[in-house]
Amino acid sequence: MKVVRQRMTNKLLKNRAPLWKLLLSIPLLGMLTSCNPTELTAKNAQSNVISNDGSFDGKAYVYKDSPFILGGPNYSPSGVSMAKFTDRKAELITTNTRLTGNCEMMFFSFNISIPDCIHALSKESGTTTPLPRNADRTFIFSPDSPEFYQVNALYHVSQATQTFLKKLGYAYEQAQLVVPYGEARSIPYYLMNSKLFWFKAMSSSDRRLFNTDFLTTYAQCDLDGNASFSAAGPTLCFGGISQFPGFYFVQDPSVIYHEFAHAMVSILLNLRNGTNAASYHPLRSNMGTYGYDEAGSINEGIADYFSFIMNKRERFAEFALGKTFNQSRPISESDSLHSIPGIEETSTGRLAYPQYLLYDPNHPDEAMEDVHYAGQIVSHYMVALTKNLKYECGYNSDKDGGHDRATSVVMLLLSETLSELGDLYARGVDDYYSPLTAKINGSDVFFNNLNYNNSYLWTHFNNPITYRRFFQTFAKNINKYVSYFSPVSPRTGLCPSFDKNKSERLLDDYGLLLFKTYNDNGTSTTSRSITYSTAVPGMVHPAAPTAVSENNRRKSILISKQLIQLSTRTDENPSRVGFYIVDNSTDMEGILQNLLYKGFTVPISKNVAGTEYNNNNIKISPGEIIAVIPNLQNNSNSTMGGVQILATDWDHVHIPSDKLKTGNFKPCVVDTVTTVDQGAEAGGSCTSTETDFTRLIQNPLTEQFPAAAVAPVCMVLLEEGESSKWVSQNEYRTKQGLSLLDKDCLGYSTNTTSDKDFAFNPHECLVRFLPGANSAFFSKIDSQKTYYESVLKDNGGSFNMGNAMIMEVNKWIPPGTKFRCRLRARFSNCSDCYTDGSNGNDDYIDAEYNGHKPFKVINFDFDVND
């Protein structure tokens, strides 16, 4: 059997190897060439043919790093030849006979393996069968060939997978070790059975969740200018850049690690979402939407950090992003890419939130709202935490400087945090033995994300993963797993010397001490009087939430929600605008197409609205589909970060008991804008907040609407004689000479005229924010400025899709009709959006996010006119 061996012809010279290496290599080269026939392969690769005595089985020559690292910073991304950079030692690619990898994870001493968990292919349009190994039982292919890149992709994805599963195994063990002390933990003990540590979950039923039961890597996919991770595949995709022929993202292993980390985040978020094939949740948690948001930013920051875990370098994508578009990203303050004076690894020099949310280190004067830039705060914090752990815990005396141990601890914290936040079973933690069955008096009890049925809505919209929610949970886990020390408890944390104060100060250095307590008292989602310990006798948790030491809060400034409002025109600022409208058909069609390409469907109504009605008069007209960009204003003296505005249904109406046939409601008095005189209700069901999320749709069996429900945000002004009152759109459509049938309403969808649409909500018959595009996110608003003045103005007035909500307007609306949409706003560094000061600064329980208390109500008033 012969092995064709490639190696670089000029590597030693180009890498400026020391003289002694050159001298040593001469006799070695001589030996190799004298023993074996040598053949020249394509693209200057030199090959030696040697015998494979079995020691080359499943092996190939791979590049261990990018051309920037191996070839020097001047290596061009045009006409890349990786033959120069392949390692001299053959590496095991896989023991399988095809280009697939195997996964295994240790659960204490139990080894659970999943064969063929990774596949490498060339591109989506190519074959779906992984390459077989060569006749010589190796995976050695000509450098720069499609096969070569598939081999390298599998090698690096396998390396990342092994690192991830090893660290998750460590996290699993550490999490289970707290159980005997009665403490809650999030990584579930049944992970071994569910196999949700990988995409091949639930044995034969996994096809219900994914297209395939393995992670496919497309080494050279048809995606120009991008690399991506798709959870539905699941697939990793590494494209090229058309303006740099010969360049592929796969040539930079740090990009492979980054994309793999998105897959890792997807796994960790869903660790708890099933125990076996019969019990998986039908939905899965994700982080990130179609534009800017904080969940997406955290996801990017974690992905950059994972690159650091893999290669120990404090800069990401030097070659793939740096050499193509000057977009390489630093991962610590000590990296030389930071050119702004004062950025350094000191308390005052950290990349702090929200100041650096728009910071592009390569263009520090050109602020830009993007998840990748905002994510740098997360990656920098995590690297700083890793360094702190190495030093404080004495890991730095390890052979590797403590890198492995410190990053394992950070991965433990990440795993616990993400599995809790993404839990669609809405428990967040397990009891000792029966993880999903906590009941009080026969009723189900939930501890995060409201409840089983609405958990997706909660963790993605109503109480989403933001810098505040993520770092509050992350910090809680530092206290539990790292800092914990009690003179009366036999348990100690992994590193008590990195104590709560040090943890809080580091978070504060990054402006991330955005919470007042750790929310660790285990309250249920619907009642403060029900806690972990009432659900599971013997479970230990503080009676009151552990408070942050306010002395440690120096940079993390919290602001009252009363200081945010819709921008208004004043004499001083005559050009201020409250809401920007996009109603030209070309832009709107582009927006809708872009959303779809990013995987976000918006159910456009049939026959009663469409972009063909758009008239580009920057007003709201019948039949249009428009984008609405709220322009919020910060009246405080500090910067607001993570501003979110919601147009999702919420509990702001009272449904009189005699209106259950129609569901017609009276709006509740929630502010000074909509009053009793205008038809609002101050009593009745308005005095409390619903603990469940029930939409205002008709029950097809009873033909009644619920007596208490969340309602669409937009009401309409009904003018009858002298009086005017705000009413439901369902009430209005039967009055004012309209008599609109269901089929003439927005959102009505059936096959035939005799079928009914059981998901149809008649209370959004006239105008509605489209599901899937009914919330908007804004990175930050500077002190005493509007969002436009803080961010958009410097970008030439361009907004990203995360800033926009999409609204449909029924073509049958009479011109002049007045609407009021009650939107809800909050932000991450808000002092009173998460707690109202009562209950010892304990966070609001999840049910309260159904109402107005955690938000500032923003009234969007408009007329519909031709």
Added chain:
Amino acid sequence: MIKRTSFILLFSLAIVATIFAVRFFFQTKPMASNKKERPVHTYNVNKGEINGHRVVGLPPGRPKEEIKNIKVANTPSPEWKENLEKTLKAQGGNSLKEVILNKVDSFVWSHEGVSLFVESVIVTLKNDKNSETTFKVLVDAETGKILKNWDQPVIDPANPRQSFRVKLDPRYHAD
């Protein structure tokens, strides 16, 4: 005289009855109150299934007997697929080159007070630049209406500065 009166009375009654009968058989009801006969469902309590579809949405630990109380509101129809494709094409416009729908699951979704037969579908779209995107949707098994949408791709551009953005109308800040 009596006979003539009886005849007129009977004749009038017959006409009235005919009018009512015609109205009864040919009346058109408004959309909102249209009803369609729904097939009877078969319940398998032990398996937790209705018509062979498992029920999803009952919180874990809920007695299986509760399944018997569920009345599913819709009736599965093969048209869901065509309707879903139409919905996607309506949003995708001319840039959408190919739609691939891969049904991966069917079940009864008990959600927000209504139980529906639903299909869980992996959608793959190809645009005019031959780029693919894949995500998941949950749709009404009768109408194809999208009820939920998740597992969207995470796309990392080489240059975030070239990401899709839309310019505000210059008329807003003409000054």
